[in-house]
Amino acid sequence: MRMNRLAAAALAAALVTGCASGAQDSAAPADTAAPAGNVKLTFWNWVPGMDKVVAVWNKANPAIQVVSSTQAGGDDAATKFLTAAKAGNPPDLMQAEYQALPSFVAADAVADIKAAAEPVRREFGEGVWGLVTLGTDGVYAVPQDSGPMMFYYRADLFEKYGIEVPKTWQEYAEAARTVREKDPKVFLGTFSSKDPGSFAGLAQQAGAQWWSISGEAWKVAVNDEPTRRMAEFWGGLVKEGVVDTMPYFTPEWNKALNDGKLLTWPSAVWAPGPLASNAPKAKGKWAVAPLPQWNAGENHTGFWGGSAVAVAAASKHKEAAAKFATWLNTDPEALTLLVKEGAIYPAATKGTALLTEPPAYFSNVPGFYEQAAAHTAGARGFTYGPNVNVAYNAFRDAFDKAAADKSSFVDALVKVHDATVADMTKSGFQLAR
Amino acid sequence: MATSTLASASRRRAAAPARRPLGLVPTGVLLLGAIYCLFPVSWVVVAATKTPGELFSTGTFALGTGLFDNLADLAAYRDGVFGLWMLNTLLYAGGGALLSTAVSAVSGYTLAKYRFAGRDLIFNLLIGGILVPAVVLAIPQYLLFSKIGLADTYWSVLLPQILHPYSIYLARVYATAAIPDSLLEAARIDGASHLTVLRRVALPLMAPGMVTIFLFQFVAIWNNFLLPFIMLGDDTKFPLTVGLFTMLNAGANNPSLYNLILAGTFVALIPLVALFLTMQRFWRTDLSSGAVKA
Structure with a gap:
């Protein structure tokens, strides 16, 4: 724990002075100077079909062999990686969700791979690149996929109930009321207190900046004005009873989607995957639109999900690993396979051009990926802090309760903010007042 | 002496029918325990037979039609x-x-x-x-x-x-x-x-x-x-x-x-x-x- 705190404090300092690259990289050349003969890299990830992509690399690079190992995704993988890094035997390469990357950097678990990654910088959009630099001079991972948010709705049932696709959140609230009047068994949408990632995405759309670096210290503003406005909006709808409160990805949610009892899902570009497996009966009935906006005429969105490939600080072959990470996420052949086998939405801008066919579930929406690309352009920048997991857990606790009691969402948000600040203070980060 | 033996014998006879319903109680408790333990297992068996479409749309204990497809897909998985x-x-x-x-x-x-x-x-x-x-x-x-x-x-x-x-x-x-x-x-x-x-x-x-x-x-x-x-x-x-x-x-x-x-x-x-x-x-x-x- 003490080591962790020191590392945390060191990160805050490094972020400010922008010299994070110094100490670690000086050791790297000595390690990688070893004969390039038999370099074997291990790669933890949870992309389906990654072994097929890796096989292509292994064939072309006999000197650098990569072994892909499928792990449980998300928070569990992040925790496991941090434990392995602490024990001194992490994998050489690690898939890192954008919100987990800062905690890896804070724990000194990932290496700065600027030397290898800088040349491919132009392959990525500014917003995505910011997620792997964390606003510093270093580069801590190569972006792999991203999740721009869009508005999914049941086109057939919208017609049946005579609802227009909402262009603003105000129209969304009106539509939610209309649906309840037309059929009390049906909801327009649901607020999920179990999915902080979705909440964070909607907050980004509203213009939130939960973490930022101000002068010498971190600034935390989970309860900033845009987030408060958004929380108040959803809290109001929940209290009024015009949106449901069942969480996403639960059996009851699957059932509601299948039975047409739930008409919309503000989700990310990867939504066709879960929809296809959870609501197979509704295939071809869904359509997609931009997220409703806070002010008419705007075109903003946020990100939900997405990940990058990082190189472990303890890896003996950092240079080789960084080379693979950049190849994996920028090479056309690798991207084509990732799209085909892994169904990812590539972060590299030229990767989106590979997506010409709409996903099978959305065969009725020919321009699916063109729409997605257009929305990505409207994504607002966002910096994740070093303790996103704490904030997310606090979100689940506070909003579970608020959604169940139909109490104030703004109060719940304040609780999330306080818990996040308290944890950062305890971990030794310097905070701006 | 004789009376006391008789008395105890009659007492025993009186107690015997009273014990019989009690004899069913442990069996009942054990049955409940067995159902409690077997219920989730039987759910797994039933759910394993369902296709993805049937999983969330048919009744909880209605048998599905996809057991062999599921097993084949599982064997082919990765x-x-x-x-x-x-x-x-x-x-x-x-x-x-x-x-x-x-x-x-x-x-x-x-x-x-x-x-x-x-x-x-x-x-x-x-x-x-x-x-x-x-x-x-x-x-x-x-x-x-x-x-x-x-x-x-x-x-x-x-x-x-x-x-x-x-x-x-x-x-x-x-x-x-x-x-x-x-x-x-x-x-x-x-x-x-x-x-x-x-x-x-x-x-x-x-x-x-x-x-x-x-x-x-x-x-x-x-x-x-x-x-x-x-x-x-x-x-x-x-x-x-x-x-x-x-x-x-x-x-x-x-x-x-x-x-x-x-x-x-x-x-x-x-x-x-x-x-x-x-x-x-x-x-x-x-x-x-x-x-x-x-």
């Missing part, structure tokens, strides 16, 4: 990695339980039948070890195994499960009851060495107890999740529990694999059920011999 996980689990559970049983039997026998300095101290430490949940030890064990370079190997999952304090305790209790001292003395008088006594006299007598320990350990290792989850990074060394978990948590952006996971859970149940059915007669011996000795 070029048959499920079969590999199954073999791994058999190795961990079978090998681990065998080694653990051997260690427990020898230690239990020694603690029960030999007097040596520190015997009670060792035994008390073992009793204390029963109170420490294995979950608490997983992370320290991982750090230790990392230090000696054994993390992410088959041994990292096998070794920590070989020494099991509760099994040693069971073996000691069983050895105390099942092996008469006089028999050991007779063997020694006949000139048998310690090892011969152990092999020819003690272990045969302890066999039913060892079956119990083996079954306990087999089930415990078969179901163990946290230790292999922490120890193993290479997905070709995963046991079923960790493998199924990676399928369940494949990330929100991927199609969920519920039907494969349920089919996998169903398949994972079969060896346990088979093991219990075949080992049942040993359990019966175990129970009856225990009753005789007591």
